[in-house]
Amino acid sequence: MKEMTLKDIQEESLRILKTVHGFCVENGIRYSLAYGTLIGAVRHKGFIPWDDDLDIMMPRPDYDRFCSTFRAKGYQVVSRQNRKDCFIPFARVCDTVSTCLMTMEPWIRQQGDLGVWIDIFPVDAAPDDRDAFHNLYLKASHNHAKSIMARRPYRPLTGSKPLKYNLNTIKKRIFALFRHSPEYHLDAMQQIIGMTPYGSTCHLAQFACPAKEEYFDAKVMDGYHLTDFEDSRFYVIDRYDELLRMEYGDYMTLPPLDQQKPQQDYITFFWKDK
Numbered sequence: 001m002k003e004m005t006l007k008d009i010q011e012e013s014l015r016i017l018k019t020v021h022g023f024c025v026e027n028g029i030r031y032s033l034a035y036g037t038l039i040g041a042v043r044h045k046g047f048i049p050w051d052d053d054l055d056i057m058m059p060r061p062d063y064d065r066f067c068s069t070f071r072a073k074g075y076q077v078v079s080r081q082n083r084k085d086c087f088i089p090f091a092r093v094c095d096t097v098s099t100c101l102m103t104m105e106p107w108i109r110q111q112g113d114l115g116v117w118i119d120i121f122p123v124d125a126a127p128d129d130r131d132a133f134h135n136l137y138l139k140a141s142h143n144h145a146k147s148i149m150a151r152r153p154y155r156p157l158t159g160s161k162p163l164k165y166n167l168n169t170i171k172k173r174i175f176a177l178f179r180h181s182p183e184y185h186l187d188a189m190q191q192i193i194g195m196t197p198y199g200s201t202c203h204l205a206q207f208a209c210p211a212k213e214e215y216f217d218a219k220v221m222d223g224y225h226l227t228d229f230e231d232s233r234f235y236v237i238d239r240y241d242e243l244l245r246m247e248y249g250d251y252m253t254l255p256p257l258d259q260q261k262p263q264q265d266y267i268t269f270f271w272k273d274k
Contacts, residue, residue: 001270063122085109126205141210147185230248
C-alpha cells in the first residue's frame, strides 16, 4: 500500500467534510468548524498548511442525532452511540473505501476497513456555578485519563518495534483481564457529563477531550454563518473569535517553526490497493 502524503490526507478529509456538511444541511443539524480547523478557516481560508486532521463541533442534541442518523456511501460514523467497541468519547466519520491506517494508539477494538477521518466533538451543558463545573470537569477528566491508560494493551504487536515493546504490550494485555476496560471508564465519564441536561443552564463546555477547561456562555453557540475553506464554504459559529481567544490567545500569529508540524505523528494513513 502507498503511504498518503499530508496533501492526500487533507484532500480526503475535505471530501468527508463536504459529505457531512451536505447531510447536516439536509437534516437541519447544527455544526461549526472547530479548533485548528477553525483557525485555518479564519487565518488561511483553508487548512493550516501543516495540519493533518479536521475538527468540527456540534451541540449535544445535534451530535446525538447526527451519530444515530448519518448515512453516506463509503463513510461510517463511529462513536460510543453506535459502536460499543469505540475507545473515544467523541465521534469520527471515517472513509471505508479508499484508505486505511496503522496507529500505535488504538481508538477502537475492531478497526476493520476504517481509514482517514474527521473528528466531531459534542458540546455539552455545564453547571452555572463555576466551582461545580470545575469539580465535574475533574471527575470527567479522571475517567478520560483512565480510559486512555486502559487502551494501551490493545496497541498492535509489530516487528517495527523492539522486542521489549511487544513483550510489554503482551504483559499489559494479561493485566487488562483483571482491570476495567476502556469502555467502562468512558461510560462512567458520560454519566458524569449527562448529569447536566442540555439547555438547563446558561453555560456550555467541551468534555470529550479534556486538555483545558473550555467553559463558556451558551449563547456562543447560538448563531452560525458560512465561511470560506479551501474550495468550499462551511459553517462556523458567529462568535468564533471569543472561543478561539479563550482557547489559544492570539491565534492569528503563527506558532514557532518547531511547532509547525502535524499532530497525528502516531498514525500512518495509506491508500488501499486498487
